Every structure is written in C-alpha cells, then in structure tokens.
Amino acid sequence: MRSHVAEELIRTRRRSAGLTTCVDDDDLARQHSPLMSPLVWDLAHIGSQEELWLVRDVGGAEAIRPDIDDLYDAFQHPRRDRPRLPLLGPAETRGYVGTVRRKVLDLLDRVPLRGRPLVDRAFAFGMIVQHEQQHDETMLATHQLRAGDPVLAADPPPAAPADPLPAEVLVPGGAFTMGTDTEPWALDNERPAHRVEVADFYLDTTPVTNGAYRHFVEDGGYDAPRWWSEAGWAHRQEAGLRAPRFWLRDGGGWSRRRFGHLEPLRDAEPVVHVSFHEAEAYARWAGRRLPTEQEWEKAARHDPRTGRSRRYPWGDEDPGPEHANLGQRHLRPASAGAYPLGAAPCGARQLIGDVWEWTSSDFLPHPGFAAFPYREYSEVFFGPSHKVLRGGSFGTDAAACRGTFRNWDLPVRRQIFAGFRCARTPRPGELG
Structure with a gap:
C-alpha cells in the first residue's frame, strides 16, 4: 500500500x-x-x-x-x-x-x-x-x-477498428447497484452504494462526433430556438454561440484550434468543448435526449450476466492503454469506436476517457450521503445549478476516474473537455 x-x-x-x-x-x-x-x-x-x-x-x-x-x-x-x-x-x-x-x-x-x-x-x-x-x-x-506557440506534444490516439458499429445499443431495464461502499479512494459524492431502478433505454454506442455535430450546426441548429431550452437559448444569444468552442470556419469547411495547433476538424472524433445547453439542443434536434446519470452508470457498470456492478465498463481491473484514452497520453479524443477492449457489457464504447459526458441530471447527493472529510468538496454544489458529467476525458487521470466518479459543472461551461452521447426511450411496442 x-x-x-x-x-x-x-x-x-x-x-x-x-x-x-x-x-x-x-x-x-x-x-x-x-x-x-x-x-x-x-x-x-x-x-x-x-x-x-x-x-x-x-x-x-x-x-x-x-x-x-x-x-x-x-x-x-x-x-x-x-x-x-x-x-x-x-x-x-x-x-x-x-x-x-x-x-x-x-x-x-x-x-x-x-x-x-x-x-x-x-x-x-x-x-x-x-x-x-x-x-x-x-x-x-x-x-x-493559452495563446502562443504549442508547448505540449503527444502521440496520436489509436485508430478505431474498421468494423461497423450499431448506432445505438439497448440497455435493458431493471435494478442495479449505483455508487460504491468498497472503492478505497472513492469521494463522498460517490457513496453510498444503493439500488436504483432504470427502465429500458437506448444509448448511443459512441459519443456524438464532430461530423454528426457539424450537421446540426450547418442545419441552422444555433438559429432555431425550438431546439433549445429557455435558459439555453438565452445563453446562446447572450454569449453569441455559433459552434463548439475552438471551431473556426475555414472556407467551406471547419478547422479547430488545439493546444496551439490549427488543424482541420476531424469528423470521426467525439465533439468536445460543448456546453450542456449545446448538448441538449443537439439531442432535441436529433430526436433524442441526454441520458440521466443513473442510465449512464447502469450502461457503464451493470453486468447482466452476474447482476453486479463493475468498477469499470470492461471489468474490475485498473485502466490500461488498451481500455481507454486517459491521463493526457494523447492530446485529443480517439475516433469514435476506438478501444473495443474497453466496451461495456451493453456494447457501448468509450464510456471512460476521451470526453466528459454531459447527463441530464442535476448534481444531487446519493441517498444516505454524508459529507467527508469536508462539506466544500461536494455538498455546497448540490442542487439544480450544476449538471453531472461522467466518464472522464483524455485529460483525466485514471486515479481520478472510475465507473462511480462524478464530475459536475455549470451548464454554460465550454472550456472543459466535455462532449456527450444521446439516449432515447423505446417507442411503444418497439421491444415487442
């Protein structure tokens, strides 16, 4: 130890x-x-x-x-x-x-x-x-x-396998254990373990990509109030949002600024530097929604074969470079579909690493929560002002990321390495 x-x-x-x-x-x-x-x-x-x-x-x-x-x-x-x-x-x-x-x-x-x-x-x-x-x-x-010449460098992330993936996976409903009582370094907001009932839902197999999000931008998504919540539309207007942060028009296409480099936008990578409001608007435009925090954790941790909740989507072993894009090993998200060895039992990929994923949930305590060792770590942030993000990003270290780890931020934040994936409720009769 x-x-x-x-x-x-x-x-x-x-x-x-x-x-x-x-x-x-x-x-x-x-x-x-x-x-x-x-x-x-x-x-x-x-x-x-x-x-x-x-x-x-x-x-x-x-x-x-x-x-x-x-x-x-x-x-x-x-x-x-x-x-x-x-x-x-x-x-x-x-x-x-x-x-x-x-x-x-x-x-x-x-x-x-x-x-x-x-x-x-x-x-x-x-x-x-x-x-x-x-x-x-x-x-x-x-x-x-930071403005100026690049000062950071890293190898590119691995490519995604060429095998096609389904756009979405079904996560069957039922109860599962959320949170933890056993993770030795789990922080207070991850505790205690408790049973949660989740209905059937579909979840995107991968995070939403730049290419998919670009269609929303080019379809006038930033000009259509019907896709935005009232608070989101007010912020879009006040802040003058037109695209994800660091995207730049480049002739008929798009480029982005990444750690001092100006480069063409990579359509296959998960979109990053979007706020909760932007993620929510895209989901509505796509006819979908953001997953709840409970849905996200069930997809990431629940093993239907054993009925138990894993530490990580792939199992209980600590993350390795074959599982997830973590720890600043690469300075950008890997292409959607990468890290097949890190897939969850439901088939979803990249639930850990690459981009923090916005959920629809407010940051609230688990039932039985007790502040430890000080109130200011979690308790003072509980409430509707902050939204929960899950899963970690390429800049998150494995020590600060696990299947129970909860991040939170204001819904307007865009400087963080945040993206999202969508979910949907099955249509009547769809599951037979």
Whole structure:
C-alpha cells in the first residue's frame, strides 16, 4: 500500500511539473482567461491543500506557510480575481510545493494507515492524489486557452477498428447497484452504494462526433430556438454561440484550434468543448435526449450476466492503454469506436476517457450521503445549478476516474473537455 501511494504521488507530481515547466515564468504567472487561474496559482494551491490535509491534519506537524492559506483558498477568491492577489512567484512556488512533498513522503513512511477514517486505506493520500490530478486537468484546459506557440506534444490516439458499429445499443431495464461502499479512494459524492431502478433505454454506442455535430450546426441548429431550452437559448444569444468552442470556419469547411495547433476538424472524433445547453439542443434536434446519470452508470457498470456492478465498463481491473484514452497520453479524443477492449457489457464504447459526458441530471447527493472529510468538496454544489458529467476525458487521470466518479459543472461551461452521447426511450411496442 505505501509503495503504491508513493508511486502515485510521484507520478502525479511529474505530470504537474510537465504542465508548468513547459512555459516560461511570465507565462506561468499570466492569466490566460478570466475563466481560469494563472498556472502558478494552481501549482501553489496543490501544495497548500497537500500541506493542510497531510502535513498538518494527518501528520500533526507545524504549519509550513500559514500566511498563504487564504490566498489559495478556492472559495475565497474567484478565478478572475486571483492575478491581483500577492501570489507566490514561480520560484517560490516550486520551492514550497517541493518542501511540502518531502514532508509528505516522510510522513507516508511512518503514519498508520488504519484507525481513523481519514487515513484508513490511505484515503487522505488518495484524496490528495486525485485533487492534484484534477488540477492537472484544469491546467491542461488552461493550456488549451493559452495563446502562443504549442508547448505540449503527444502521440496520436489509436485508430478505431474498421468494423461497423450499431448506432445505438439497448440497455435493458431493471435494478442495479449505483455508487460504491468498497472503492478505497472513492469521494463522498460517490457513496453510498444503493439500488436504483432504470427502465429500458437506448444509448448511443459512441459519443456524438464532430461530423454528426457539424450537421446540426450547418442545419441552422444555433438559429432555431425550438431546439433549445429557455435558459439555453438565452445563453446562446447572450454569449453569441455559433459552434463548439475552438471551431473556426475555414472556407467551406471547419478547422479547430488545439493546444496551439490549427488543424482541420476531424469528423470521426467525439465533439468536445460543448456546453450542456449545446448538448441538449443537439439531442432535441436529433430526436433524442441526454441520458440521466443513473442510465449512464447502469450502461457503464451493470453486468447482466452476474447482476453486479463493475468498477469499470470492461471489468474490475485498473485502466490500461488498451481500455481507454486517459491521463493526457494523447492530446485529443480517439475516433469514435476506438478501444473495443474497453466496451461495456451493453456494447457501448468509450464510456471512460476521451470526453466528459454531459447527463441530464442535476448534481444531487446519493441517498444516505454524508459529507467527508469536508462539506466544500461536494455538498455546497448540490442542487439544480450544476449538471453531472461522467466518464472522464483524455485529460483525466485514471486515479481520478472510475465507473462511480462524478464530475459536475455549470451548464454554460465550454472550456472543459466535455462532449456527450444521446439516449432515447423505446417507442411503444418497439421491444415487442
């Protein structure tokens, strides 16, 4: 257990370093969008949370930098205001996070990993690994918003098999176990496990592609209020939305900007950088709907042969490169239909990785929810203001993505690596 935790901490820090050493110090301290923090804020915030939870709480040690607690409290300062704060500079930030990490690795060698909930099965260490990986994905989104020459590179994802796939799969109705009581690093909003009844539904085999979404755009979908909710149409008008973020008209076709590269739009890839409102409008235009969160999880986890819920669509083993596009291994989604070894029992593919998938569900607690270890992780976000996303993206690390993992965001968000797939209810008599 201890060696695994140390490996995860070191592996995660390697990613954080790669995202912050690839730019100069001026770029690191610059705010590239009012939607995002300067990269240097994210890095220091990672260290601050690690100090608060591991050095001080788990370790009981004296504070290293109590003077910066307020500066890196995400609830005290909106992202747009953070550049005006007296933040640590790049060199001081790197020194600080390095000091914190050395103390944490020393603590890991001696602290009992049992006896109280915060340390049982190394939960607090896993929480910090996931927190850092979540901020790494946030920093990756900042890189997508950053202007200037490309600084990130990665191999392309694998191609999809040539075998044709059905457009949709049937997910039979019935009860299944949603959530978890056994995943050691599961966060509070994933708990507890509980039984949920879901009716028969059809689900897209793959996420909606750029090519499919392009038809919606070119059919005037952004000009037709009938496809949009009242809130969605108001936002489309206010924000002047005409296409997914980073799409650009290129003569008679489309191109996109991706991490500093301008390239032709790839029709076979899942669409990304769309808001909930755009996903919902497309689904209506297509005569379909967004799946509920419960439907999504049943499709991703339920094994009808055994009646149990798997950790992942393919089984209980941790994700490998053959299963899913995760961990910034590739800097874009793989073509729809890729990763056949990651398919769910129902036949749906790419439920994990590639793009976060909007669902129709509000972010609400599971029955029996208990906030742990602090209310501000989940509880303060519950309600109709935030929509649930599931499955992770190409920028999500495996440590922060599993079949029960729940993400949430405002329905207007487009800078995140979000796409969607559609669902539909069977027509009367369709199932015989």
